[in-house]
Amino acid sequence: MFKKNVSGDCKNRENGSMADKYQTPRYYFPKRFNLIVLGFLALTVCYTTRTLLSTCVIFMNKEFHYGSTFKGVLLAAFSMGYSTTQLTAQFLCDKFGSKRVILFGLTMSICTLFIVPIAAPYKVAIVLVRIFCGIFQGIVMPSLNLLIANYFPITQRSTCAGMIWAGIYAGNVGISFISPVLLDYLNWRDCFYIVGSVCIVMWVIPWIIFIRDNPKDLFGIHENEIHFINQTAPVEVKLKTLTQSQVVNIKSIMETGNSSRENKEKIINKTENSGNDFKMLHSSSSSTSTVESTTESLNSMVSDEGEQISSTIVEEEKQMKDDERLPYFVAFKKLITSRGMLTIVYLNISCNWAYFLLLGWLPTWLSKELGVNVGYKFAFFNALPFILCLAISVGFGRLSDKLLSMGVRKIILRKTFGGLCYGIPGVFLLMVSLIIPNHSTVIKIAFVTISIAANGFSNTSYQLVTLDLSSKYSGVSMGIANICSAIPAFIGPLVGGFLLESFQGDWNKIFLISSSFYLFGTIVWLIFLKVDNVI
Template sequence: MASETNTGPMLGQRHVQTFLLFLSIVVNYIAKFNAGVAVVAMTNAESTNPNFPEYNWNEMERSYILSSFFWGYIMTQFLGGWLCRRYGARLTMFVSTIGSALLVLLVPFCVSWGGWQVYCAIRVCMGIFQGLMFPCVHAHLANWCPVSERNRLGALANTGIDCGTLLAMFVSGQVAASSMGWPGIFYISCAVGVLWCVAWWIFGADTPKQSRFISKEELYYIESSISENTKEEDTKEVLKIPVPWKAILTSLPFWALFLVRCTQSWGYSTLQAEIPAYMNGVLLMEMKSNALFSALPYLASWIMAFVYVIVADILLTNGTLTITGIRKTFSSVASWLPALSLIGLSFLDSNQKTLAIILMTASVGINAGATIGSALNTIDLSPNHAGILMGIVNTGANVVPILTPLLVGLIVKNEGNRNQWQIVFIISSVVFFVGNCIFLAFGTAVSQPWDAEDYLMRPQPGLALPSTSSEKSKSNENDQ
């Protein structure tokens, strides 16, 4: 009975871990997405600081630079899940971030002799390191989040995506136009990554039991909550649970999640990578205002992420919607409304800058609901295999950002041609819409039977546990 009434300390180490995960995403996204602004500054010095080198890269070469990060990123998603299970999130995420931070520092020193090709090579290597991160984030959340707080803490950690993108767009533009010039973008990206690594090494812990700073009250609260649903109290036990690959790869809810994450990635990455070029070419905005307004959609997204968290908590607390209902409702809002905004955006030009900025801001801001709508669904389907699921899903979702800049490079031959951008935005809208339809039909937030520790042993009599995690989760789902 005590475990049902215990709510743990209002502010504890689980919140510290969530904040560190938030910051890890922020610093990695700054390094990841500063290229959207950097390539504009590096190829048009007059728009920023003309005292630094300018490179004559065409649109296709710039597209290669923007997509090259993801060539490496998709290679290490599975590896990230495995390393996290083998060595824990603390070490794996440290290696991931320090590697990416040191590599981004190489750009201003190497691009002068290696051109866009060496910039691509550096970003491929950065992607290899950062590919380890998100499987660890989801596995770490599964270890640290009490079940009743999983939705809230997971969503708060993932707001780092919006904050990191916001800072990458806004700060990069301001730095490029300052006395530091475009090389300053890379110096600052490196510095914040190294600072995070220091904080993570001091305060990060793979499990509540391994934390030096956690109170006994909070340790009991977290372990009792997680053990009731997964019967796990230590990540070492998770390593003993075999991965039911066949069951995962034949699961309709898993594939619905996989597809909706890919389609949301398509629409989001189109805007993420191409907003600076679109504003510069079609809306005829110079770099300083370009950076400000490029960042505005991600400020809206960051704010909306907190709005979605509050609304989701209210709906769950009042019993208005189940977790599955929350996932599907928020996913629909985050997919279909941005699809409509993108179609509207495709018909605007430089004479309608204000409306274009409003629609871009609305599209990205509303899309923040995708975090609660689908991104956390890996933990719903299988807390025991959340890192593995995230590795698979993130691999597919990040093949997409390789393709979208290349598609833009093929379609947009003239940055100032609104009709060519129109094709890009309409394609993204259709992809947004179709992917969410599949998730509505087959998605769920109920823990799957193959999450149970004894799933692969069930054909053998006498090995089944008294109650499986899937049964517990189903009862929890009904309670909610």
Template structure:
């Protein structure tokens, strides 16, 4: 019998029964839970936990740091005529009560340095993480990385008491752990995601970023408002969630279908017959074709698009809570919920776009055209929303609506920008994702510190300049991608064919003992797509 922990359908062994069962789409066989969907769900939770731990400080720091009191400036006639007023006394009293837990007198520049530190480490481990995942498998590389991130999160409250530069060091270590996250998951998706499901599975996994931001902001705000420990509890609760995920990850997920003890034979054969498109790892993987990779125009177009996307995204994720508090004067609970709304909208739109992308591809529309369409939506939508919000003045409703709509449209990047590395080279997806993500994450180093420099007094006019810079970067990098981007498999994806002068192709797996079953399935055309 072939019974699994997550699959209740059991059947007798035998070639004829295996062939008959494999002809039924694995995703619709009784009460079975296909393991590629389990992996997608756990990958979703991995990214959600990563983003929660990375950005929970963005909201918490508004309550950790003593408020910037501009009353003395006002007395010196340096009054900001565009400053938004507090709308009622009760909210000011509530904020004052919450601020009793604030104990750090850090300047805006110091806060920017702390918030950017995570990206210093994040950039450094992208490429090593991708290379390790391609050769060792993504499961343990990702697990170790998020273990480091989780421990750093749990230590944050104690380390912050030692001084800002100790906190910078811990945030740097959190970034080192999280740098392997996307490369590892891309390597695993190359093993587990059939081409016709790549848009949906990719959207499901990478949408964890948006849910992570929602939880980080909404739950973090409520924890700080309604629990006795205040901001300290944010790091303890989210650190504990990371430990729970690690335990499930080690039990349920494996780097490739061949090594998974719980997968059904039918699903394993389904994935093999769909030719997911990657080489077996370790000894079968040819040396990385660095020269061809670094001279690839489509890859550089993707990298530039990622830089623009990350600039807009990290500007909002890292600093929107500060804008909502210091400029719009929302209370901490309101700040958390309203800062979460754009990412909830982004997640909903990302899932919607994933289905649309798969539909368009199934209709034989050019994959390159589809990718460019959705990446353009993901760049122009936020540009409009950010700019409109910055010119909405002190209208809290309009500001919240425009930020939510604009950042919601950014969700189109998940089934386009985030899976484009898989299009270009399934065999070296981890390496490409490391390069793309690593260079793109440099935006995360620059933007928080730049915001700190440009907004020393946190005035509306200072923030408007920040938003204009984000708009220009988003639009200009998107234009570059439209001119240079592609979704075609690149010749260097198959180094052996490149050397022999053959037409580039996806390098196949070694033949297995189940080839007769696979051949029968292909001849019958019974495997659902």
């Protein structure tokens, strides 16, 4: 009955009794898209608070004489704290709800911006402020992953998740462009005060008003949209809406053995009628509507597959009950020992240190190449890699969903986009270090820009794999991935400062080392990645 609209919007339902009784208003705006807008803004704020220091530290260094080594420590301090709270996110969300966890973590992270100008003259104090900024922000992305799994059906997940995660690059774009312009007119202290204030007004208040832990609780959400979200929900979610008598009737389908299809259809009809008053459909709750949707889907499945499908449903129900009893550390063990997660762990530790080195030190490198560190020219080249990241994330997220709906295997898509994410910077950084080290500044900037921009493919590769491995425990899977990502995020800037002093400011050797990690990581990704659901 509803099969056609699984890959479309809830507005495009097929004609039928349910559609007739629950007509979607013509200009209805899907309420699940609230999360796209505010999730995008949340990650924009995350990376704004995270990377603002990368530009301002140039001026802070002049005033306080930090030196390259301490600059590396300061840039890495955020990741020290960020790695400590990743695995607590799932537990906190189960206890307090994802909305509140994200609200608390990100708001406190924003508040640390106001403390930076006060703590800046004291090395220990400024490092501690950045560590606490990372601690508070560490719970945000795993919690947001849980909301994505709740809000969007699998057929829209790549597109919607890609648009939300594009906020990472929007934050980098905004702060990479705005901060050099602000610094041309104001001092670096004003940047922290202004950016912090804008973040609170832009995100905190709308998040409180428009987001709920469960999309069915959103103000003004239509029944059809709830149905659409549930259409491609895991079978265990649909089974929760069945009454006990309906489950007994489903099980009886199995007991009919080789009986005729007509007998099985009679049992399904009995299942539909038991415990449901379809005369009250207009005034029923969303859960009753979900029961009808589920039983009609079961009817269709039995007509096609007979007792084989019914047996699968009952087995799914049993598996659901087993999963509900999984302790946190059992879920963690199942995920961390899976082949797909181990591949992500390796990639995040090996390849991301090069990305975070470039992310943290890009303004310093650009100021050396361009000879300026303020103004529109510097702002443009500082923001350009992340503009391209943003376009890649949104565009290829949509393409990934389209190819998936056309029948392209998920593993092929994840390996292809992951290969581009790691292979492109491997090749271009190698060219910068070996082929064109003494060529024009424009070519070097172009190649480094392409290398950073390729990270936009991560939103259609390893970021989605954390959802592929387990949507129910996606907070745990994202937490594991982010911990392993935080290690190189800490090591990258730290090692960058040490290597710059050791190599006397020679970036070509750093690019060569980074390239080797990227290229070897690409090979590992293509050979060992698995996307099978673990739990």
